[in-house]
Amino acid sequence: MRAAFDQIGLLPRQVWADRILDEARETTDPVHLVRLFDIHPGIAVKYVHAAHPDKALPRIR
Template identity: 80%
Template structure:
């Protein structure tokens, strides 16, 4: 599997990050990202804010 990633010049982490960001662009819902990818809510909010800088989300404590 590593050979395939080396051939295209990507790391698995980069691919995963791009996938999460793409989903954030589509849904703009941090809860969906938490459920789908199992990430922390604060991280999910950061992805949504990156994907939609024009939309303000409430802060998570």
């Protein structure tokens, strides 16, 4: 598997992050990202902010 990533010049975490960002572009719901990708709610909010900079979401502490 690693050889395939080496051939295209990407790291697996870059593909993972791109997938989360793509999903965040489809929704403004960070809870959806938390459930789908099993990520921390604060990280999910950051992805939603990155995908929708024009929409303000409350910060999670």
